[in-house]
Amino acid sequence: MANSNNGETLKAIYVDNAATTAVSENALSAMLPFFRENFGNPSAIHNAGLEAKKALEAARTAVAKAIGAFSSEIYFTCGGTESDNWALRGICASKSKKGRHIISTEIEHKAVLNTLAALQEQDFQVTLLKPDGCGVIAPEALKNAIRPDTILISIMLANNVVGTIQPIERLAEIAKERQIIFHTDAVQAVGHIPIDVRKLSVDLLSLSAHNFHGPKGVGALYSKVPLVPAGYMTGGGQERGHRSGTEHVPGIVGLGAAIKEAAENMPAHTKYLVALRDRLIGEIAKIPQSRLTGHPTDRLPGHASFVFEGIEHSVYLINSLNEKGIYASSGSACSAASTDAPHVLTAMGLDTRLAHNSLRITLSADNTQDEIDRICRQISSIIPELRNRKTRKRTKEIVSSVFDNY
Ligand SMILES: Cc1ncc(COP(=O)(O)O)c(C=O)c1O
Known part of the structure; x- marks a missing residue:
């Protein structure tokens, strides 16, 4: 899988394995x-x-x-x-x-x-x-x-x-x-x-x-x-x-x-995936106002899911990652294209606003540690950008409403 961005071809990283996997x-x-x-x-x-x-x-x-x-x-x-x-x-x-x-x-x-x-x-x-x-x-x-x-x-x-x-x-x-x-x-x-x-x-x-x-x-x-x-x-x-x-x-x-x-690969794959998943979870935890969703330990070996405060909507995050050749999702293949807050997150007690800001990264044994590190670097730089973009948009809205009322 390759991702073409501004003429430069990057090897794409597929981390949406809960949506579907490659046929072996x-x-x-x-x-x-x-x-x-x-x-x-x-x-x-x-x-x-x-x-x-x-x-x-x-x-x-x-x-x-x-x-x-x-x-x-x-x-x-x-x-x-x-x-x-x-x-x-x-x-x-x-x-x-x-x-x-x-x-x-x-x-x-x-x-x-x-x-x-x-x-x-x-x-x-x-x-x-x-x-x-x-x-x-x-x-x-x-x-x-x-x-x-x-x-x-x-x-x-x-x-x-x-x-x-x-x-x-x-x-x-x-x-x-x-x-x-x-x-x-x-x-x-x-x-x-x-x-x-x-x-x-x-x-x-x-x-x-x-x-x-x-x-x-x-x-x-x-x-x-x-x-x-x-x-x-x-x-x-x-x-x-x-x-x-x-x-x-x-x-x-x-x-x-x-x-x-x-079934044959399960013991080896579980060990490998848990190590990758926990590395990812550990790195994302360093981003301020991020939160792991789901159970910290009783979770699928290759499954990591998060919410981020202040990014307006996960669709911006998924798109930014996509531009960098990283294919992730917001939580459910069926609802990714809709603007409904994932019903699972609101059922777990998250407010609707935060439930809109979810990211799901689901790994397969084809993913590597280098890929995890590239994903973490990208998320760590995209999240502050999205938060800034939101602040800039709000400031613009406030300024224009002041002028409208003038
Ligand atoms: C928990 C769960 N149930 C049911 C389905 C639907 O399965 P299918 O896409 O094979 O119809 C999915 C799809 O991924 C799922 O995640």
């Missing part, structure tokens, strides 16, 4: 044969079809192994959004006779929040739990929210905006004691932290390949509870009758290769 060499070379050489339809019974079917099932086994599930509990989808939709809508459809109350949190991704809003229109009731200042959901708050008609609890494993990791094992335990189905959106966590669905006691889990160096548009839903029979996507009956449509074989193969690779 391994995943790409695993996928390629399934576009042209082995392009068979996995439902066909000739050898070309059987080859594709074999690859599909090998990917299912790889996904299951990476999260401690059985292959029979893995369903392929077109990504995290679909997995979240399927989990929430599916459970509500099958359990609506038992009750219509769902518990989730204010800091979920829009794939969950907007699905819950749609379910509310169908007369489901939703309680959204508030996190503490570090973005953690207290088990006590969950206990207090449970009602006799609660049928589903959905709490994300790790947050996309601030990187906080939830105490899912304890939260899911509470659901289990009350025999309530527990779903977790693990899109940011899978491939980055160890996950064992049996140990965590979760009933459903969503994941997405493009968040751990697999391709975009492919994901999976783990479900150990029976899914609504044949009702989700009707047609030819693929995915054991649950999700019709010819499978995206190259993508699914890429998902399988990427999840296997991520």
